[in-house]
Amino acid sequence: MGFLEEAERIRIHVDQALERLGFTGRARVEEPPIPELGDLATPVAFDLARKHGLNPVEAADRIISSLEASKMEVLKHVENVNGFINFRFDPVKYSVKVLNEALSKRGDYGKFPVASRKILIEHTNSNPNKALHVGTLRNAVIGDVLARLLRFLGHEVIVVNYIDDSGSQVADNILAHYFMKTPLEPPEGTRFDEYSGRVYAEYSEKIEKDEELRRMRSEIIRKIEEGGNEVADFARLFSEKVVECQLETAWGFRIFYDLLNWETDVLRSGIFEWAVNELKSRGEAYLEEEGENKGCLMIRLRDVEEFSRLKAPDEVLVRSDGTATYVGKDIAYAAWKLGLTPRRFRVKKWFKQPNGRTLLTTHWDGEEYDYHGADLAITVVDKRQEYPQKVVEHALRKLGAPPEKKYLPYLYEVVALSGETASELTGVEELRERRMVHMSGRKGIVFNANDLFKTVFQKVYEETLRRNPSKDEEWVRSVSTHLSVASIRYSLFKTDKNNIIVFDVKDATRLEGDTAPYLQYTYARACRILEKASVDVNSLTEASFNTPEELSLVRQIGKFSWVLNMASETLALNIIAVYMRHLADMFNSFYEKCPVITGEGPRMDRLALVKAFTITMGNAFEITGIEKLNEV
RNA sequence: GGGCCCGUGGCCAAGCCAGGAUAAAGGCGUCGGCCUUCGGAGCCGGAGAACCUGGGUUCAAAUCCCAGCGGGCCCGCCA
Structure with missing residues (x-):
């Protein structure tokens, strides 16, 4: 207990x-x-x-x-x-109870009874025309930790990634490659996703300034939406190439998915058509006949209290050229998530992921996908999308979503760059004085996830090599990879989701203090004690703890399920990070003051405490996607 | 014009939603200690805070309410 x-x-x-x-x-x-x-x-x-x-x-x-x-x-x-x-x-009675529970439940320690729910989590959602950057990585890590936490607690979780392949961003790239003959092959040594991000930055500006190009882009979007033509097929192949790169990056960070939902398939499956017709027949959508939005299909929001004070509350679902807007498509997609639509996606297997799970993707020549909707659909999106997400929530209510089905936009603040990092990245000296600089793909102010990994890895590798001169290259690389991935992941979920993360390279390459390598180092220390003790302990009948270090550590271990309960209620992930750090702090204080292995052999109660610590920290690592390393 | 978020030591930041105990975590940086016993990515100690301001509610406010100030963001036939 x-x-x-x-x-x-x-x-x-x-x-x-x-x-x-x-x-x-x-x-x-x-x-x-x-x-x-x-x-x-x-x-x-x-x-x-x-x-x-x-x-x-x-x-x-x-x-x-x-x-x-x-x-x-x-x-x-x-x-x-x-x-x-x-x-x-009673400190002894309580200690014995807590330690026995940890020692007996092991991988399940920290779980508490929950009513299992069907939960769908959507995250990452990067447009398929650029590499993942630190901002999308925050999104993906948050989504991944949410999924791991909710799965650990016994919920039935499916993780999806929405591929926005029919929007204007991809269309810009198609215009550049298909019509303007920009080479499809990236220059030597450049990844395809990074290359496409650069092409996009270059062409989006040109297109914005040129009416003829804008007309062509609109035609491209229409063709992509329509499908069954050469442009659409080209676009799909282009997007798939980018998505493969993005997946490779995500997998490197131990982020995995169950299903990729392609936006074009929201259209081709008839899900979009269903949603639009449903809104029309319920009187919530109408064709605008005059003014700026003449010819657009609009959703009626002006009578709704929360939108009524806006200048022009009603939103465009279908543009006057017949193409769908993001909000329109997202409403239809959200309706699918909750099982409101009778239409189905078609899916096929795409990859076997490094974690062993199969990744499905929607595809027009796949098989009908049997999913009847989640009880809770969590969409991890940055705060700038709060307003459109409100529109989606409103539309779902109008589409008849039952009250027990919940659509939850999980809003988090963006990642910006420190002035120093932005300056070093771009070579623009003036940026150095700014407290923060927002990232911008078009302006080329973007810190890519792969570059971040490389930067952190280099520092970690040097440090690991220095501490382990006798280990072979493969071991050093493997351990360095795990430490780097954990370090980056931890830095992205340890901050409250409402706070902007000002990303700075100096800070990101720190391996001491409040970092994942500190946690992993602490875990490894504990593992060494268990190994050296050369006896195992699986239960305890008595303990003679009397130091504050021992008792604090026991108390912290006992609080694990309490913290997980709070995390699952609030979905605040930073409290798990705070918990892990306190747990490590307490273990290290204990480590200094309380020898486990003495001249007369190991003290069994302390050995049990060390083992309970590794079980608890290990489970916290599972939940947050941090690799458990016995040695670092 | 309307709306959302943030404001806690030099810097970052926990606590705020579910108000409590005249001791407000922790990290970076800084100053001083600790490697002849389980791994120094560690430990111990010091200095450093009008919890943005002003009102209000309460026995009790960093926490709740109101009004300001400062910073960021959203309100597009972009996503």
């Missing part, structure tokens, strides 16, 4: 005590600010005092005397401190 269970148990006891005293209510149970005050506390006496005009200190006394403390197993002491009711566990 860990902290989560004990907190719940104490809450129930307090509630029962309240009831016996003739009060109703639910006690809040929290952690005291400092361990000296106890393991758990409730300020419920203050709530009663306010409600019933009592003195909080006296109320606390009455509650304590009504508590059936003897029935509370691991509890050692209850006291009233200025109205706070503080509970203290």
Whole structure:
């Protein structure tokens, strides 16, 4: 029984005590600010005092005397401190319970009972005309950690990546290659995705300035949407080449998918047509007959409270040239996610991924895909898309999404570059003075994920080699790769999703302090102790912990499920990072002060503590996609 | 014009949604210690904070409410 269970148990006891005293209510149970005050506390006496005009200190006394403390197993002491009711566990009993639970549950330690839900997570969503950059990587890492967390807790999770192959970005590249004969072969030594990003940056500007080119682009989009023609086939092959590169990058970062949903297939499957017709027949979509948007199919938002204050609330679903907008397609796609549409995607197997899972892709000559919708559809998108996502949510309600089915845009802030990094990347000296510089594909201010990996890897490799001169090259490279990937992943989910990450190369190549390599190093240290002890421990009947280092570490291990519970309720991933770091900090303090292997052999209770630590940290690593290394 | 987010030591940042304990984590940087016992990517200690400002609610506000200020973003027949 860990902290989560004990907190719940104490809450129930307090509630029962309240009831016996003739009060109703639910006690809040929290952690005291400092361990000296106890393991758990409730300020419920203050709530009663306010409600019933009592003195909080006296109320606390009455509650304590009504508590059936003897029935509370691991509890050692209850006291009233200025109205706070503080509970203290018997440290030995609690330690034995926590460690035994970890040692017996192992890979399942941290799980708690949940009602399993069907969850769909969409992430990455990079246009198929450029390489993944640190911004899309934040998106992908967040999505990947969400998927790992929710799977760990027992939910049925499917991970999808939306390939926007029918928008104007890809059309710009098709115009450049197919009609303007820009070579399709990248220059020697350049990846295809990076090359296409450069071609896009060059041509999008030209096209924007030239009416004839804009007309051609519109025709290209129309042809791509229509399908069954040479341009559309060319576009699909082009996009597939880019997506293959993007997948390779993602896989390198241990990010995997179940299904790629191509935007053109939202159209060809009839899902888009279904959504538009449904909105029309429900009176939510109409053809604009005058003004700026003449000839467009619009969704009616002007009467909706949350959109009513906008200058022009209604949104375009289908352009006057007959092509679909992003919002229009996204509404249809979202309806599919929740199983609202009777139309199906056709899919086929595309790759066997390095993690062993098959990757499906939608394709016109595939087989009908049997998916009847998620209970919860999470879309990981950056904050700039909050407004269109609101439109999607509104449209889903109008399409009859039942209240128990949830569409959740998971909004996170973007990654910007520090002035220094932007300056070094572009060679533009003026940028150096800026606190941050937003990335821009068109301006060529982009830090690509592969370049980031290379930069971090170089630093990690040197460091690993220096510390392990006797290890062979293959080992050093493998360990360096894992450390680099973990370091980058950790840096992208440890920050609150509402905060902009100002990416800086100096900071990214740091391997000390609040970094994944620190966590992995700590884990490896623990593994060495287990190895050197040369005895295993799988359960414990007694312990003689008496140092603050031992007890803090036990408490932190016991809090694992409590943290995961909070993470699953709030979907805040940074709290898992904070937890892991505290866990590592506590282990390292313990390591300094409490020898495990002594002259008389290993102390079994401490050995059990070390093993419980590796189990807990190991499970946290699984959830966050950090490789468990026994040696670094 | 409307809307969203952020503002905590020199820098980054946890805590804020579910208000509590006159001790507000941690990291970087800085100053000083620790490698003859399990790995120094570590540990121990020091200095460093008007929790943006002003009101309000409350027994209690970094946390909730209101008004400002500063920074970022969104409101396109782009995505």
